């Protein structure tokens with residue numbers, strides 16, 4: 904999974920310790936397996952998730 908399903912751009916791979924996810928910097932798409940059914944409409948939602956992970 905290296906292409907964004909939305910814009911076919913290149914996905915960034917992000918590592919969160921034991922978990923990892925991918926995000927698109929072009930359109931803001933993010934796949935966050937560590938969160939349960941988070942809405943993906945907000946471009947910044949994955950950043951919020953990352954911040955919460957680091958601040959726990």
Ligand SMILES: [Zn+2]
Pocket residue numbers: 907908909910911912927928929930931932
């Ligand atoms: Zn994209």
